[in-house]
Amino acid sequence: MIVYNELLYTVAAKIARMKYGVKGKYSFRKHIARHGFPSEAIEKVSDFIGDFKVTILRDYQDPEELINTIKLCNLAPNDAQIALTCKHYNIKTLATFDEDFKRVPWLTVVP
Numbered sequence: 001m002i003v004y005n006e007l008l009y010t011v012a013a014k015i016a017r018m019k020y021g022v023k024g025k026y027s028f029r030k031h032i033a034r035h036g037f038p039s040e041a042i043e044k045v046s047d048f049i050g051d052f053k054v055t056i057l058r059d060y061q062d063p064e065e066l067i068n069t070i071k072l073c074n075l076a077p078n079d080a081q082i083a084l085t086c087k088h089y090n091i092k093t094l095a096t097f098d099e100d101f102k103r104v105p106w107l108t109v110v111p
Contacts, residue, residue, distance in 0.1 A: 003082055004045075004056060006078075007045055008041055008042065008045050011041040011044055011045055012028075012032075012037060012038045012041035012042075013025070013028050015038045015040055015041050015044075016028050016031050016038060057085060057089055059081055059085050060081075060084050060085045060087070060088035060089070062084065065084055066080055066081060066084060069083055069084055069104075073100075073103045073104050073105075074100075074103060075100055075103070075104070076100070079098065079100050079101065082094075082101075083101065083104045083106075083107060086106070086107055087106050091107075092106070092107065092108055093107070093108045093109075093110060094107050094108070094109050094110070095109075095110050095111070096109060097111075
């Protein structure tokens with residue numbers, strides 16, 4: 001599972017750093033406000049998804065379950081949303097460098 005919005009943001013931030021010298025997330029937000037979201041990031045992510053035939057899954061939405069997961073696993077809301085989406089689609093393994101997901105009982109984290 002690729003978290004589409006996080007992938008877009010990460011690729012765009014990298015492009016902004018490399019091409020425009022933008023440093024830090026607040027500077028990147030200011031860059032977006034002035035110049036718009038880097039369309040090159042959208043193109044690169046779309047190409048990647050097409051080339052590797054990635055299936056985009058809809059986020060699983062259940063506000064009560066989201067709150068319970070935030071509390072149970074001590075997660076930020078976005079991470080809890082990812083964990084719940086994995087649970088809903090029966091995804092048991094998540095490749096991430098985010099150590100927070102190791103607190104989710106229904107996920108195995110790699111590397």
